[in-house]
Amino acid sequence: MKAALRKSYGPPEIIQVTDVESPSHGSNEVLVKVFATTVNRTDCANLTAKPLLMRFILGFLRPKKVILGTDFAGEVVGVGKEVKTFKLKDRLFGFNDLGYDSQAEYLTIPEDGNILKIPPNIDYATAVASVEGAHYAYTFIHKTKIKAGNKILINGATGAIGSALLQFVKQFDVFITATCNTKNVELVRSLGADRIIDYSKEDFTKDLEKYDFVFDAVGKSTFGKCKSILNKGGVYISSELGPFAQNLVFALMTPILGGKQVIFPIPFPVKRTMPYILNLMKKEIFNPVIDRVYKLNEIDQAYEYALSGEKTGNIIIKIADEE
Numbered sequence: 001m002k003a004a005l006r007k008s009y010g011p012p013e014i015i016q017v018t019d020v021e022s023p024s025h026g027s028n029e030v031l032v033k034v035f036a037t038t039v040n041r042t043d044c045a046n047l048t049a050k051p052l053l054m055r056f057i058l059g060f061l062r063p064k065k066v067i068l069g070t071d072f073a074g075e076v077v078g079v080g081k082e083v084k085t086f087k088l089k090d091r092l093f094g095f096n097d098l099g100y101d102s103q104a105e106y107l108t109i110p111e112d113g114n115i116l117k118i119p120p121n122i123d124y125a126t127a128v129a130s131v132e133g134a135h136y137a138y139t140f141i142h143k144t145k146i147k148a149g150n151k152i153l154i155n156g157a158t159g160a161i162g163s164a165l166l167q168f169v170k171q172f173d174v175f176i177t178a179t180c181n182t183k184n185v186e187l188v189r190s191l192g193a194d195r196i197i198d199y200s201k202e203d204f205t206k207d208l209e210k211y212d213f214v215f216d217a218v219g220k221s222t223f224g225k226c227k228s229i230l231n232k233g234g235v236y237i238s239s240e241l242g243p244f245a246q247n248l249v250f251a252l253m254t255p256i257l258g259g260k261q262v263i264f265p266i267p268f269p270v271k272r273t274m275p276y277i278l279n280l281m282k283k284e285i286f287n288p289v290i291d292r293v294y295k296l297n298e299i300d301q302a303y304e305y306a307l308s309g310e311k312t313g314n315i316i317i318k319i320a321d322e323e
Contacts, residue, residue, distance in 0.1 A: 003104035004299045005066040009049035012303035015068065017296055023101075025108040030086050031078030032109060035124040035322060037102045039294075039302040039315045040132040040160055042070050046099060047303060051241065057098065068299075069102030071095040073118060073128035074320075083111045091118040095131040095270055103299060105319060114270040116278055124322060129288035129314040130277055133160025134168075138273040139265040140215050140237055141168050148173040153211045153229065155204060156218030157193060158184045158312045161239055163289040165217055166191045171285065177211070179204050184312055187289070205229060213237070218309075223250050223262050230260045237263050289313025 001022045006014045025031040047068065049055045058064060073093040076086055086092065094100065094115035101107050109115060118127045140161075146152070152169055156162040157178035166178055170192035178193035181200050188196055197204045205225045212234050214226045219240025226236050238247050250262035267273075280286035291312040294302040302315050 001105040002296055003067045003101070004069070004296060006047060006063065006068060007066050008062050009047070009055070011048070012300040012307070015047070015300045015303065017299060020067070020104070022106050023108040025078045025080050026110075027080040027082045028112075029080045029108045029110050030076045030083055030090075030092070032072065032074040032092060032107050033077045033320065034072050034074040034102055034105060034107060035318075035320045036073045036128045037069050037317045037319065038071055038128055038132060038160075039103075039299065039306045039317060040070065041306070042097045042132055043068060043103075044303065044306050046070065048307075065099045065101060067101035067104055068099070069104065069107075070097055070099055071128050071131050072100055072102035072107060073124040074107075077106075080111070085111050086117075091124070091127075092116065093118050093124075093127040093131065095135060095274070097132075097135075097267075097270075103296070103317060103319075105296075114274060116274055119278075119282060122281060125290060125293070125316050125318070126281075126288060129160075129290050129316060130164075130281055130286070131274065133162075133314065134164035134277045134286065134288065135270060135273045136161045136239060136265065136267060137165035137168055137217070138276055139267050140165055140217075141172075142268065143237065143263050143265050144213060144235055146172045146174060146213065150174045150212040151177070151209065151231075152213045152215065153177045153179070153204065153207075153209075154193075155179045155199075155214065155216045155221055157188050157191070158289070159218055160289075160311075160314050162217035163187075163191060163313050164286065165215060166193060167286045168280070169215075177204075177207075177209065187312070191289075210234075216240075223247065223254075223260075227260055232259065233261070235261050235263055237265055239265070291315055293318050
């Protein structure tokens with residue numbers, strides 16, 4: 001089978017799409033033909049080993065897993081004799097931030113892995129685009145206590161996290177201000193933003209409005225820069241550690257000091273987030289944003305685009321055509 005792999009950490013140029021032996025499923029596993037995967041921010045961290053913390057998780061000198069990929073959507077083509085939950089031709093999707101070897105034509109996964117069945121009305125690309133960014137977006141709203149009438153600012157509302165977060169937050173009857181670039185103003189408005197700040201023309205940290213929550217979905221600001229736009233007791237959450245891992249430090253200090261707080265969104269288990277995401281998709285409350293679609297042999301270009309910081313929503317790698 002064809003698979004995208006890297007044997008060391010580095011830029012997209014080190015990725016090789018090559019033939020490798022197809023996996024064999026064990027007695028408690030299913031064999032999945034992969035139709036679609038994404039190149040997401042977690043994938044980029046796994047490729048480059050940045051931040052440095054990734055080396056302690058994936059292997060310090062070189063990656064323990066050489067096949068890339070953290071999410072997938074595909075069809076069951078083999079079932080272990082002990083598997084009870086899934087059967088041949090079931091359509092599944094899943095996510096594992098440590099890697100699922102999913103940027104390949106086939107993968108094996110335990111029955112109790114982070115996987116769910118795809119509803120009949122959802123295609124593979126939509127299913128796989130719904131997971132990684134939305135998984136982290138879930139953490140933002142479940143680490144806080146959002147109330148009706150709150151004012152919320154989402155910085156970076158067009159990324160995979162931000163576009164999911166905007167749709168999730170809209171459920172709470174709150175006023176949402178979202179930042180984006182000029183080309184995505186109408187998209188962000190369609191996702192539910194009440195007010196839009198074009199960051200190419202205006203610095204949101206200089207806004208005269210005060211917010212109960214500032215959600216930095218791209219991690220490009222800091223608590224210090226956002227304090228002036230937070231209400232008393234307001235909360236700042238970033239998707240990144242911040243300069244010198246300051247968001248971890250502030251998350252420990254600010255609750256003790258009182259006043260405006262930093263919360264660090266340590267992710268909930270995927271087994272908790274995926275059912276929530278799937279439920280919102282079934283209710284048509286959440287619809288993941290898809291930017292570009294690449295083929296497997298173009299995956300280095302997909303990583304380059306993801307690392308550019310210019311993508312809108314999700315990047316899909318189409319591995320096989322839907323039948």
